[in-house]
Amino acid sequence: MTSRKCSPFTGVWQEPDMSQCNNTEWITGKLKNITTKGIDEENFEPVSTKLLNISEKSVYFKKEDVDLAVVVLKKMVPLISNVSVNITLLSINNMINTPEKILVEAEQFNRSVNRMLDIIETIPEQIPLEEQSVTALYSNLGIGATKVEKDTFNGLTYAVSYGTNETEARTEIHQNSNSNVDDTMDFISLPKSLLRHMKDEELVNISRISMVSLRDDKLYRVQHKSNTKANTKINSHIFAVNIPNVHAPVTNLDEPIRISLHVTDPNATNPQCVYWDESPGRNPHWSAKGCDTSDYEPGKKVFCTCNHLTSFAMLMNVYQNEGDLKNSQLLSILSNIGSGISFVCLILTVIIHIYSKTLWKVMASKILVNLCISLAATYLTFLAGFQAYSTEITAVCKAVAALLHYFLLTSFIWMAVEALHIFLGVVVVFNIYQSSFIKKCSILAWGIPAVIVIITLAINNTNNYIKSDQACWLDKTAFYAAFLAPVAIILLFNITMFFVVMWHLNSMQNDKKSVHNTKKDVFLAS
Secondary structure, eight states, X not given: OOBOOBOTTTOOBOOOBOTTSOOHHHHHHXXXXXXXXXXXXXXXXXXXXXXXXXXXXXXXXOHHHHHHHHHHHHHHGGGOOTTTHHHHHHHHHHHTTSXXXXXXXXXXXXXXXXXXXXXXXXXXXXXXXXXXXEEEEOSSEEEEEEEOOTTTOOOEEEEEEOOOSSSOOEEEEESSSSOOOOTTSEEEEEOTTGGGGSOHHHHHHOOEEEEEEESSSHHHHHHSTTTSOTTEEEOSOEEEEEOTTOOSOOOSOSSOEEEEEEOSOTTOEEEEEEEEEOOTTSOOEEEOTTEEEEEEETTTEEEEEESSOSEEEEEEEOOSSHHHHHHHHHHHHHHHHHHHHHHHHHHHHHHHHHHOHHHHTSHHHHHHHHHHHHHHXXXXXXXXXXXXXXXXXXXXXXXHHHHHHHHHHHHHHHHHHHHHHHHIIIIIOOOOOSHHHHHHHHHHHHHHHHHHXXXXXXXXXXXXXXXXXXXXXXXXXXXXXXXXXXXXXXXXXXXXXXXXXHHHHHHHHHHHHHHHHHHHHXXXXX
């Protein structure tokens, strides 16, 4: 509906008021009109009010509208006061209601969602702190900021509850790390030793700690929609904590950051505490590195500990129905049964070849025995290591990943030894039936993987081995460098050996035919 008022002063019709219309062109036009005009302290209030009115129509936004609104917000942030911060935050809160498809398009268009997140995190850093602390909470987000004195800092607790039908929405900041927080609230607790990790030049500039909470991961989900497994999702509110003027990452804390998060979907399983990883050269994604699940009340809440400071949430498996869960459990049982049968068969193969004097004299049998031992160790590591008790303990998880990495590499190298053995026997016709050959191969096959695993453990302080998607394995970079690259080289070697042997056998067959034809010609001639 469009309305137009007559000016009581001039008797002239004023411009039509189309704010009640869902006309997207009207929205875009209004936003463009705001962006073309400068924003200063004098016109800040009317501009912020206009943006608030427009943001109430965010469900009708196009990608250009999201981008224009973010441009306006960025200009407003440096001018924010204690009075205007509520209007600005409410505008952002409304913009989060923009359809996810439009937010995806806006992110691809001009990284608008990423810029919006930056603005959200900047606001608690910019607002004036007239009192000890300030908080604000809306339906989709909340912020907090508190003064910090480095000499008297006793930790900090930021608690949030977005409310339910039975509980009221509220937010609190406590000036210590051991506050008794209401059981209905989520919280993040910073240890009192936090500032000990700051450099002297950074401590001089520290005056506050800023905090942000988000009701869900919608803004993050838009940025990494293609990186999340279909059966997992963030199942909690999100906390982000920042120390302004500290540019280096705050990592390897002596005392961990404690986080308590209620689950939003009680039917989800396998909680995993994660943080938002924006490492250079990689797509932003949720990572579990440096975070552990310290306790879990199924269907209720999860307690996390992390040794660094960033944005935190909880990733969980989400099964659409009970049948999917049963299928997953059935597949797990079948995998364990199949691996167990393979393990037994491999051990029987080793025993037969070792106790058979005839077989043990053959070089191929010795190579096969080593390959079987390597594969059996791989299956045993899988069966014993991929259980709940191992994936929940970080040290055990890393040990399992390292062992699996080692035995998989030894298995591939023994396959390469088998290929070399066939090549030497068929093509070179070399006397390989000597003890030195198997000794040299054993040193290489068992030694090279050990060197690779030791280097992988040494680099990045063992953090190349991680818990990923409920499995203990290598992280992305280490996987490519320490596993995929060696395996690719081995496979290329095996394929080369195969074609050389096949070519040689084919040549021998042709030579036999040629000799046979020559003999036949001689016989006819005689």
